[in-house]
Amino acid sequence: MSLSATNRRISTRPFIFFTIVLLIKSYLAWYVTFDTVPTWQPLVTEIPFIWLVFCLIEWFASKRKLMIYNAVNLLFTSVFFAVIMYYKYYGVIVTYHALEQVNQVTAVKNSVFSLLDPYFLFIFTDIIVLMVLSFRGKNKRFWSAITPRREKRTIVMGLFVVSFAVCLMNVWPNRASMNEIKKAEEMGILNYEAYTIFKRDEQVLLPPEQITQDAIRNIKGIQEPSSPKLWNAAEGKNVIVIQLESFQNFLLGLKIDGQEVTPNMNKLMSDNFYFPNFYQQVGQGNTSDAEFIVNTSFYIPPRGAATMVYAGKDLPSMPKMLQEKGYQTATFHTNVVEFWNRKEMYSALGFDRYYDQAFFGEEDTVFFGPSDEVLYRKTAEELEKMQQTGNPFYAQVISMTAHHPYSTPEEKDHITLPERYQDTFVGDYIRAQSYADYALGKFIEDLKEKGIWDKSLIVVYGDHLGLPIYSLNKDDEELMKEIYGREYGYTDMINIPLVIASPGITHPAVFEQIGGQVDVLPTIANLTGASLENHIHFGQDLLNQTYNILPQRYYLPSGSFVSQQSLFITGSGFQDGTEYPLAGDGASKPEASEAEYNKALELLNYSDSYVSQLPDREPDASK
Secondary structure, eight states: OOHHHHHHHHHHSHHHHHHHHHHHHHHHHHHHHSSOOOTTHHHHHHHHHHHHHHHHHHHHOOSSHHHHHHHHHHHHHHHHHHHHHHHHHHSSOOOGGGGGGHHHHHHTHHHHHHTOOGGGGGGGHHHHHHHHHHTSHHHHHHHHHOOOOOOOHHHHHHHHHHHHHHHHHHHGGGTTOSOHHHHHHHHOHHHHHHHHHHOOOOOOOOOGGGOOHHHHHHHHTOOOOSSOTTTTTTTTOEEEEEEETTOOGGGTTOEETTEESOHHHHHHHHHSEEEEEEEOOOOTTTHHHHHHHHHHOOOOOSSSOHHHHSTTBOOOOHHHHHHTTTOEEEEEESSOTTGGGHHHHHHHHTOSEEEOHHHHTTTTEETTEEOHHHHHHHHHHHHHHHHTTSSOEEEEEEOOSSOTTOOOOGGGOOSOOOGGGTTSHHHHHHHHHHHHHHHHHHHHHHHHHTTOGGGEEEEEEEOSOSSOGGGOOHHHHHHHHHHHSSOOOHHHHTEEEEEEEOTTTOOSEEOOSOEEGGGHHHHHHHHHTOOOTTOOOSOOOTTTOOOOOEEOOSSSOTTOEEOSSEEEEOSSSSTTOEEEETTSSSOSOOOOOHHHHHHHHHHHHHHHHHHHTSOBOOOOTTO
């Protein structure tokens, strides 16, 4: 068949042709994104929305109709492709709100490309072919001149009405669903994307006078101890908070063919306070969200990165809390300070100084900036200067080399992995984290040599997950099964370590109670004797509390939470949610209750209401 004949067939029935094309693409997006793909569901969710748009084309486009159809095809294809890639990276359904972070996505393009399976690109094949056909000699003239046959207006009208009704039936009953992935599955991807555009923000903020620390304790069901254990035990000591990039808890104690993956963290864990049931609470901002949570004891916002949403607020924070006790404060990160709007966030948090790539230079650059070895070496030098002033300091140190996609240079390898781990995502992750542990060990040695270690309270934790379930292929899943001795699950994915070390205070001890990043600030406040009387906080001192509830957002559907024995992931609501035992092996009996589900939602609402109504901070006069 000639190209002209092919063009003529496409151009005379573009409605049918592009319907078939987009249906195939919708099945691809569904296959990647949802656990199950009923053969009928994309037909009744995606096609009605597609037909709505196609009917408008049939009504109003008299010229260049084929070009308009292909433009719509490109738009919908881009939506499906974005959904696929975003899900592979974050495990959530992308919406137009992600456009606010386009510059951040381009910065992590290596991570994005690492998740790109070649067959995903076939989704654009038809568009490329049609574009080539349209710019070839006679075909170009043909496409410019052709006016495709107009469908009968009565048929188009009837199809439009039916499609609109079906779209409403898909959207309306599922508006209240808490689980965003479930909501997109029930509505259809395109319906869901349109719904998020037109949906009005229905959040009702609580009055500030209702948000008190007593109210938060009542929701959580905890009481303040009259004589807290280890209160003020670290008075006058430096506080060093080390945030490890993408560091999950399973790495601690892990041996592969007899080799310790993280010997330095293992020693730190075994000699000090270790919290194995500690969980991430970050969202779209990932590392920067972890910085925000740890320094404020607030939850992340309902949408967007905390550094973007809350940077304009006058935030109560750990730097300000410790400054009241005479501390100097600084934060260290080898990336540029503009990334994730950190410069504004650091001002909002009240850090005296920040050190970014401008300070660390371009020595031994890996990914976004200098390596962890450079970070720790130059940070230790600055901490020594700060200690010489005679005043204690609070320093937050953000590691970065073990960043997704974990393609660290071979010369930084500090472990030799067996053949089965070579050229795998899991293997690359373990290589990168073994290096991160090596660099941390050098930092600890440096702090000891400079006389800083003995005078400091050191808190080490992971910032967020490193091995998303939705990014693993079959080989990776088998390796994780080998490591855990069972299937790798959601509870494992969000489980990060917390270790607290301070000579003369800490000793070998394992604290089994659950905790999250929101609990770091009140725990440090207890140890340093810092007052939280005027600081609303949503975490709790892990050394003096046992019961805890940790609301989750973004990486898990809204309404999900970690309780004493399980991770609860919401469905449309509580009743159709799913529980996963924290033990991961099904041995424990999950007992998450609807009351806890409501508590988690209430805590999130309290945090959202409180932070969003904080006064705006004064502009930085130094700018």
